[in-house]
Amino acid sequence: MKYEHASDLQERMENIVRTLGMSHIDVARVKCFRSFGSSTKRTIARCHTIGKLMQKAMDVKAHYTIEFLERFERMSKAEQDKVIIHELMHIPKTFGGGFRQHDYVCEDNVELLHKQFMSLTSQDSRSLPRWFT
Ligand SMILES: [Zn+2]
Incomplete structure (x- = not known):
């Protein structure tokens, strides 16, 4: 396995967190990586x-990493945004080192947040001066 820090995805992730107001997520402690050579194709x-326990033992706060596998690159931008939203939704409100499960992180809830993200970002471009669009 090879891992590369993905600064472009990091930026998109941070933008989604800001736009959707996911204030429990400390983006300084969420890192995006691309991975290559995984045997799981799906x-x-x-x-x-x-x-x-590892946080206590190492005396560090909780950190999260979102790993993007090679299949991600072949998706449309909208589908990619949904994947980013899905992974962010696994981070619980406590930001404590656990996960929210798929009863909450389900397609309906992802769709809902993605719609919200789309409308919030398109509103942004509408409010820009005309010469800018
Ligand atoms: Zn999931």
Whole structure:
């Protein structure tokens, strides 16, 4: 496996967090990486964290990593945004090193937030001066 920090995805992730007002997410402690050479062909992305005991043992706060696998690159931009939203939704309000499960992180809730994200970002461009659009 090879991992590369993905600064472009980091920026998109931070923008989604800001736009949707996910104030419980400390983006300084969420890092986006691309991975290459995974044998799991069906996985698009996954969210990682350090458990509570390891945080205590290492004397660090909770951190999260979102790993984007090669399949992600072949998706449309809108589908990619949904994947980013999906992974962000796994981060609980406590930001403590656990995960929210797929009963909450489901297609309906992802769609809902994605719609909200789309309308908030298109409103932004409408409010820009005409010469800018
Ligand atoms: Zn998931």
